[in-house]
Amino acid sequence: MYHYAAGVPRWPRPLGFYSLTLLLLFSVFARAADEPLPSWQGSARQAVMDFVQRATTQGSADFISPADRVAVFDNDGTLWSEQPLYFQAFFALDRLQKLAPDHPEWKNTEPYASMLQGKLSDALKADEHAVLRVVAEMHAGMTATEFSAEVAQWLATAKHPVSGRLYTEMVYQPMLELLVYLRQNHFKTYIVSGGGIDFLRVFSQQVYGIPPEQVVGSSLKAKYVVQDGVPQIIKLAELNFVDDKEGKPVGIHQHIGKRPVFAAGNSDGDFQMLEWTTSGEGLRFGLLVHHDDKKREYAYDRDSSIGTLARGLDEAQQRGWSVVSMKKEWKTIYPSN
Amino acid sequence: MYHYAAGVPRWPRPLGFYSLTLLLLFSVFARAADEPLPSWQGSARQAVMDFVQRATTQGSADFISPADRVAVFDNDGTLWSEQPLYFQAFFALDRLQKLAPDHPEWKNTEPYASMLQGKLSDALKADEHAVLRVVAEMHAGMTATEFSAEVAQWLATAKHPVSGRLYTEMVYQPMLELLVYLRQNHFKTYIVSGGGIDFLRVFSQQVYGIPPEQVVGSSLKAKYVVQDGVPQIIKLAELNFVDDKEGKPVGIHQHIGKRPVFAAGNSDGDFQMLEWTTSGEGLRFGLLVHHDDKKREYAYDRDSSIGTLARGLDEAQQRGWSVVSMKKEWKTIYPSN
Numbered sequence: 001m002y003h004y005a006a007g008v009p010r011w012p013r014p015l016g017f018y019s020l021t022l023l024l025l026f027s028v029f030a031r032a033a034d035e036p037l038p039s040w041q042g043s044a045r046q047a048v049m050d051f052v053q054r055a056t057t058q059g060s061a062d063f064i065s066p067a068d069r070v071a072v073f074d075n076d077g078t079l080w081s082e083q084p085l086y087f088q089a090f091f092a093l094d095r096l097q098k099l100a101p102d103h104p105e106w107k108n109t110e111p112y113a114s115m116l117q118g119k120l121s122d123a124l125k126a127d128e129h130a131v132l133r134v135v136a137e138m139h140a141g142m143t144a145t146e147f148s149a150e151v152a153q154w155l156a157t158a159k160h161p162v163s164g165r166l167y168t169e170m171v172y173q174p175m176l177e178l179l180v181y182l183r184q185n186h187f188k189t190y191i192v193s194g195g196g197i198d199f200l201r202v203f204s205q206q207v208y209g210i211p212p213e214q215v216v217g218s219s220l221k222a223k224y225v226v227q228d229g230v231p232q233i234i235k236l237a238e239l240n241f242v243d244d245k246e247g248k249p250v251g252i253h254q255h256i257g258k259r260p261v262f263a264a265g266n267s268d269g270d271f272q273m274l275e276w277t278t279s280g281e282g283l284r285f286g287l288l289v290h291h292d293d294k295k296r297e298y299a300y301d302r303d304s305s306i307g308t309l310a311r312g313l314d315e316a317q318q319r320g321w322s323v324v325s326m327k328k329e330w331k332t333i334y335p336s337n
Numbered sequence: 338m339y340h341y342a343a344g345v346p347r348w349p350r351p352l353g354f355y356s357l358t359l360l361l362l363f364s365v366f367a368r369a370a371d372e373p374l375p376s377w378q379g380s381a382r383q384a385v386m387d388f389v390q391r392a393t394t395q396g397s398a399d400f401i402s403p404a405d406r407v408a409v410f411d412n413d414g415t416l417w418s419e420q421p422l423y424f425q426a427f428f429a430l431d432r433l434q435k436l437a438p439d440h441p442e443w444k445n446t447e448p449y450a451s452m453l454q455g456k457l458s459d460a461l462k463a464d465e466h467a468v469l470r471v472v473a474e475m476h477a478g479m480t481a482t483e484f485s486a487e488v489a490q491w492l493a494t495a496k497h498p499v500s501g502r503l504y505t506e507m508v509y510q511p512m513l514e515l516l517v518y519l520r521q522n523h524f525k526t527y528i529v530s531g532g533g534i535d536f537l538r539v540f541s542q543q544v545y546g547i548p549p550e551q552v553v554g555s556s557l558k559a560k561y562v563v564q565d566g567v568p569q570i571i572k573l574a575e576l577n578f579v580d581d582k583e584g585k586p587v588g589i590h591q592h593i594g595k596r597p598v599f600a601a602g603n604s605d606g607d608f609q610m611l612e613w614t615t616s617g618e619g620l621r622f623g624l625l626v627h628h629d630d631k632k633r634e635y636a637y638d639r640d641s642s643i644g645t646l647a648r649g650l651d652e653a654q655q656r657g658w659s660v661v662s663m664k665k666e667w668k669t670i671y672p673s674n
Contacts, residue, residue, distance in 0.1 A: 067542075067548060144590055188550075197591070197594070198594075201594045205404075211404060212593065212594030212595055213525075213550075213592070213593045213594055213595065215594065219591060222587050222590060222591065223583065223587060224583040224584075224585075224586040224587050224609055224613065225583075226612070230616070231586070231609075231612055231613050231616050233586060233587065233590045240591075246560065246561040246562075247561075248561075249561040249568070249570060250559050250560065250561050250570065253481060253559060253570045254534070254556060254559065254577075255550070255592060256549065256550045257534070257535075257538045257549030257550055257552065258549055258550065272561055272568075275563070275568055276561065276568050279567070279568050
């Protein structure tokens with residue numbers, strides 16, 4: 001039994017009233033659902049939509065066949081935040097702390113000592129390769145399965161030191177919408193990141209809707225062994241591939257074997273990927289995310305130690321790349337919970 | 338105007354006659370189209386069909402979600418022939434002949450001399466690494482685009498020394514049917530080959546329906562450079578990855594990031610790939626193609642210098658792998674033209 005408060009319209013009303021209401025409601029919802037990139041506003045949004053329109057119009061000179069609709073995305077600073085450190089660095093530092101009790105000698109050995117004190121920037125400045133060696137060393141000997149489980153557990157619990165959010169809650173809502181929009185238009189979306197491929201693959205499907213096989217990243221060498229009758233992939237301490245700067249087009253070539261038609265990044269580490277993508281023949285799109293929102297995220301570009309964007313800003317216009325201002329063109333930064 | 342020979346049925350006939358004929362014809366064609374793996378007969382065919390049935394039955398304990406339906410195929414000897422030499426070796430030898438006039442010193446230098454005389458087996462026996470170095474060296478400095486064009490031209494014209502067919506006409510009809518059958522059941526089909534990834538990608542889509550991004554293979558290192566303003570991927574002389582034996586599960590891990598549920602091979606170079614695939618949890622399938630058809634293809638296994646199959650034959654039964662006899666279980670070997 002229903003109780004109606006006074007003033008609330010009651011049955012019966014002419015049928016037309018309800019039909020009209022339903023129709024209006026339906027058209028509002030339909031419009032909201034149809035309208036792509038709802039968290040975007042401004043010229044970058046328009047440019048993306050024009051590109052997709054032209055790429056998918058049969059018979060148009062700019063038509064791109066679905067098989068060639070390859071879209072590549074940087075991760076750190078493009079799909080999720082990267083300040084005050086790459087999130088994977090927090091994972092590595094947490095793991096170092098976890099292992100430290102068994103290694104008292106680390107307190108007096110660099111770069112361990114600085115890293116344990118949270119002075120990663122100092123350690124990187126002093127000897128970047130030594131830091132990379134330590135990170136590799138910490139995972140060496142783990143099976144791929146153990147590593148994935150460790151990452152999954154960390155992502156489920158570790159909180160960002162400033163926002164207090166889970167790291168996977170610091171993905172950009174507008175970029176999630178862009179990924180969906182491109183996939184709806186039959187683009188195959190890939191991550192092409194300087195981050196670790198095995199790290200990214202733990203959450204790429206759930207967070208971005210990008211399956212493991214569409215993730216390209218940096219990697220350690222690995223070997224296949226049968227231990228006590230059980231086949232395993234073991235991670236080695238030796239660096240296999242660095243998927244950054246000039247490495248990104250190479251990673252794309254080795255993994256995908258096709259030249260993308262759409263590339264999105266945010267730093268000069270993505271410059272070559274955008275250059276490679278947009279200098280191909282036919283319709284192409286290059287997008288740079290500009291971190292200019294100090295209030296809702298971070299503001300940095302030319303002088304940042306992480307995610308430096310200088311050459312990209314200087315050359316975007318002449319190269320026809322879109323630069324999206326997070327402050328002015330993104331209505332939301334992170335998804336609401 | 339049509340002329341009918343005497344004895345050919347003519348209009349008019351009762352309408353029912355034509356309806357019945359059409360109906361019968363339709364049911365025959367419908368059955369043929371529905372029946373999977375038409376060039377197969379025997380127990381391997383039945384085992385594949387049982388596997389697919391169980392893997393795709395919703396609610397079954399053996400159900401495999403579409404995202405996990407990863408099927409990997411060796412190429413040489415599994416999807417196309419590999420005798421008397423891997424087909425890519427013929428490509429390399431042809432290229433060596435083409436370059437030889439500019440290198441008179443090769444006549445007196447090993448392994449060039451043996452290779453130019455067509456004695457590749459001798460050269461391999463004497464120094465396998467030297468042969469690999471020569472092959473790498475021949476492609477070093479080429480752009481990826483130039484290399485693909487060279488392979489495409491070679492495939493369009495070069496003929497197999499024994500059969501006189503184009504190499505791409507020496508793919509196995511039953512395996513083409515298997516690829517289609519698996520894809521119809523939402524398996525994602527991959528090539529995982531010891532052959533060169535850039536070589537395979539030139540024809541994988543057209544010949545096997547497998548796009549470049551689903552090809553895993555051996556590779557040279559590459560670099561990205563901008564030459565006279567034009568971005569290029571350049572192949573280097575340094576070996577990047579050997580996708581054979583223990584390398585196959587590693588290549589699968591690095592490229593796909595998922596453990597396959599179906600693997601097909603033909604030699605002990607595929608042993609670890611089948612082992613890795615079939616030792617995972619849940620329903621799995623391992624298939625070995627047995628070259629026992631001297632008349633229609635080649636007969637070889639334990640003592641062959643190419644495509645040796647010994648451990649696989651010894652252990653197939655205990656591991657639950659299917660071994661398909663080309664002679665007894667394949668009605669056709671190559672597609673009819």
